[in-house]
Amino acid sequence: MCRAETSVMVNACTGKMGHAVAEAVVRAGLDLIPFSITGESEAVVVGNVGVSGIPVQLVGADKRQQAISDIMRDKPGLIVVDFTLPGAVNENAKFYCDNGLPFVMGTTGGDRVQLTRDTEESGVYAVIAPQMGKQVVAFQATMEMMAQNFPGAFSGYKLSVRESHQRTKVDTSGTAKEIVRSFQQLGVEPFEVDAIQRVREAGQQMGEMHVPEKALSGHAFHTYHLTSPDGTVNFEFQHNVVGREIYAEGTVDAVLFLASKIKEKAEQRIFNMVDVLRAGAMR
Ligand SMILES: NC(=O)C1=CN([C@@H]2O[C@H](COP(=O)(O)OP(=O)(O)OC[C@H]3O[C@@H](n4cnc5c(N)ncnc54)[C@H](OP(=O)(O)O)[C@@H]3O)[C@@H](O)[C@H]2O)C=CC1
Numbered sequence: 001m002c003r004a005e006t007s008v009m010v011n012a013c014t015g016k017m018g019h020a021v022a023e024a025v026v027r028a029g030l031d032l033i034p035f036s037i038t039g040e041s042e043a044v045v046v047g048n049v050g051v052s053g054i055p056v057q058l059v060g061a062d063k064r065q066q067a068i069s070d071i072m073r074d075k076p077g078l079i080v081v082d083f084t085l086p087g088a089v090n091e092n093a094k095f096y097c098d099n100g101l102p103f104v105m106g107t108t109g110g111d112r113v114q115l116t117r118d119t120e121e122s123g124v125y126a127v128i129a130p131q132m133g134k135q136v137v138a139f140q141a142t143m144e145m146m147a148q149n150f151p152g153a154f155s156g157y158k159l160s161v162r163e164s165h166q167r168t169k170v171d172t173s174g175t176a177k178e179i180v181r182s183f184q185q186l187g188v189e190p191f192e193v194d195a196i197q198r199v200r201e202a203g204q205q206m207g208e209m210h211v212p213e214k215a216l217s218g219h220a221f222h223t224y225h226l227t228s229p230d231g232t233v234n235f236e237f238q239h240n241v242v243g244r245e246i247y248a249e250g251t252v253d254a255v256l257f258l259a260s261k262i263k264e265k266a267e268q269r270i271f272n273m274v275d276v277l278r279a280g281a282m283r
């Protein structure tokens with residue numbers, strides 16, 4: 001499928017990630033649908049948001065079914081991207097599934113088991129991942145491989161995890177939650193995801209996590225620290241991202257990957273970003 005045949009609807013262009021992704025879609029030469037489903041903000045009253053000079057009309061929940069039906073009629077190659085909020089994940093995914101719409105779900109949180117179940121049952125193609133940034137995905141894949149190859153290698157080690165994000169982030173890092181799964185398989189002392197420390201206060205972010213002041217409104221700093229049982233050995237892994245570009249570019253990769261899977265009528269229908277990376281589909 002050529003790029004121009006792939007039409008992309010980004011929900012919600014009013015948000016920080018949605019806007020960055022919509023811009024990346026335009027940069028990549030894909031067809032950006034000039035409609036975006038959004039939440040309850042006043043922006044809906046204003047009516048539209050500009051994306052790289054393109055006016056994108058905002059659609060509230062009450063009008064979304066009509067809008068989707070109209071768009072699907074005109075654009076059979078439609079793929080939806082969702083960067084909304086944890087509280088909207090399951091409801092939005094169900095809406096895409098009910099409409100038979102392939103989707104890239106970048107939004108974190110919600111009930112992830114339910115999300116996978118609904119998607120499986122609907123048979124739609126989807127990429128679902130809390131992390132779209134190529135190099136972070138590669139780190140995530142590396143940790144998964146370490147856990148598979150050397151289960152128990154960090155047996156008895158104590159894990160601590162700290163993540164810092166812009167203060168508007170409502171949930172704990174979905175990426176950290178996934179990476180903790182690998183550490184669990186590596187045998188660390190019992191560690192549940194609710195032990196991940198969330199840093200949202202500017203003073204602590206700059207003072208302890210070394211977040212640059214200009215990045216307070218958009219950053220994702222993660223530190224995983226491991227200490228041996230006797231305290232003589234320490235390991236530390238970090239991935240510190242300023243801004244949103246790597247996620248936006250990775251999302252475009254996910255869209256193009258999904259379009260190719262749909263075209264080849266692939267048997268597997270649900271993917272994550274490690275699948276996209278392994279397929280060599282990240283630029
Ligand atoms: N996978 C990845 O690589 C990444 C994932 N994320 C995730 O993306 C999500 C969004 O982050 P961010 O852009 O910073 O958040 P923002 O708060 O900036 O944006 C959220 C947007 O969602 C909209 N929204 C809320 N409810 C609904 C709904 N029911 N339907 C449609 N739109 C809705 C809001 O609109 P309104 O104001 O109208 O309510 C708002 O525009 C988070 O879950 C975050 O963790 C972030 C970065 C990278």
Ligand SMILES: O=C(O)C1=N[C@H](C(=O)O)C[C@H](O)C1
Pocket residue numbers: 108130131165166169172173174175176219220
């Ligand atoms: O909300 C964010 O900003 C981010 N969310 C994702 C997550 O929760 O893992 C990815 C990255 O940390 C940025």
